Amino acid sequence: MVQDGPVTRAPCLNSTLKINGFKYYLMATSLQKETLEKFKKQAQEVVSEVEYDELFGHQLSHGEFFDEKIYEQLLVKILTAYDWDYKTSVDNLEKILEWRKEFNPISAAFLENHDSKFDDIGFITVNSEAKPLEKITTWNLYGKVTDPKKIFGDPNAFLRWRVGLMEQSVQLLDFASQDNNYMVQVHDYKGVSLFQRDSEVKKTTKKVIEVFGNYYPELLSKKFFVNVPSIMMWVFKVITAFVAEKTRNKFVVISNGQELSKYLDPKQLGTEYGGKVSEGTKSLRFLFKESKTKYTPYTAHLVGKSIASEID
Numbered sequence: 001m002v003q004d005g006p007v008t009r010a011p012c013l014n015s016t017l018k019i020n021g022f023k024y025y026l027m028a029t030s031l032q033k034e035t036l037e038k039f040k041k042q043a044q045e046v047v048s049e050v051e052y053d054e055l056f057g058h059q060l061s062h063g064e065f066f067d068e069k070i071y072e073q074l075l076v077k078i079l080t081a082y083d084w085d086y087k088t089s090v091d092n093l094e095k096i097l098e099w100r101k102e103f104n105p106i107s108a109a110f111l112e113n114h115d116s117k118f119d120d121i122g123f124i125t126v127n128s129e130a131k132p133l134e135k136i137t138t139w140n141l142y143g144k145v146t147d148p149k150k151i152f153g154d155p156n157a158f159l160r161w162r163v164g165l166m167e168q169s170v171q172l173l174d175f176a177s178q179d180n181n182y183m184v185q186v187h188d189y190k191g192v193s194l195f196q197r198d199s200e201v202k203k204t205t206k207k208v209i210e211v212f213g214n215y216y217p218e219l220l221s222k223k224f225f226v227n228v229p230s231i232m233m234w235v236f237k238v239i240t241a242f243v244a245e246k247t248r249n250k251f252v253v254i255s256n257g258q259e260l261s262k263y264l265d266p267k268q269l270g271t272e273y274g275g276k277v278s279e280g281t282k283s284l285r286f287l288f289k290e291s292k293t294k295y296t297p298y299t300a301h302l303v304g305k306s307i308a309s310e311i312d
């Protein structure tokens with residue numbers, strides 16, 4: 001399972017961080033640079049072997065949509081996730097591309113029509129004024145799931161919707177910047193009860209955790225679990241057993257939802273979380289359909305190609 005990076009951002013190769021003294025840092029940097037150069041070459045082989053050249057909406061092969069800086073930063077994410085172990089990073093890039101080729105997350109995000117029953121339990125907000133790495137937030141209001149059969153009864157439909165939401169939020173990141181290359185996620189468990197955790201919920205939750213852990217490396221800056229009743233804290237322990245330690249270190253559990261405003265910008269947060277937006281956080285929901293410019297150019301190209309092939 002992927003180790004989803006440090007609590008802070010992935011290392012910028014040209015920064016002047018001092019770790020254990022200057023000399024050590026220079027050595028580590030040149031080693032990392034060497035590893036990255038090797039990985040950049042090998043990644044082209046992987047792309048040819050898998051016959052799939054897209055990652056998080058960006059082109060990996062040297063085509064019309066290729067961007068060297070973004071390519072490098074995407075590879076740095078994978079290297080960071082695997083502690084700069086070259087072989088593990090190559091193997092996992094291959095796994096990620098194979099999964100993307102088969103699952104087609106771009107389709108889940110931008111082409112498929114998901115059931116409107118999911119509208120109440122997940123959305124994205126964008127706050128360009130927020131602190132670095134906190135500009136994009138995905139919200140999952142799982143406490144609102146009063147009828148687990150309705151939401152989780154078709155695990156595949158849930159997974160395609162949840163991955164679609166993840167992929168949309170990833171498209172709002174800017175991998176060329178060090179300010180917006182990670183996102184925040186919030187799970188709100190207000191109203192949750194033990195009866196909601198039936199076997200379908202457990203199975204699907206495990207599957208989603210596995211998919212995000214294996215195929216979405218180094219994208220999370222923090223994840224908040226709010227309105228968690230104290231009698232359900234044991235669930236946290238049970239679930240985090242399936243989560244890599246590095247990812248676990250980014251988790252913050254808050255029993256009182258109002259306290260979220262101590263962590264996230266209150267100006268862009270509903271009053272239900274102690275913020276200033278009286279209409280509620282959901283009123284800030286980012287609607288992709290109304291903002292096509294937010295697609296990456298390569299996603300727009302792939303989406304257009306897919307629509308054209310359906311018409312043929």
Ligand code: HEM
Pocket residue numbers: 140142143145162187189192193194196197201204205206208209212223225228232233235236239240243253
């Ligand atoms: C009973 C109702 C619940 C439902 C329907 C539910 C649903 C889910 C789902 C679908 C996921 C997959 C990851 C995602 O969508 O981002 C997830 C992950 C998770 N849930 Fe829940 N959950 C419930 C209760 C709880 C409770 C009470 C806790 C306690 C804090 C909890 C903690 C977690 C944790 C730690 C993860 C892993 C997050 C990750 O790896 O990113 N869940 N949950």
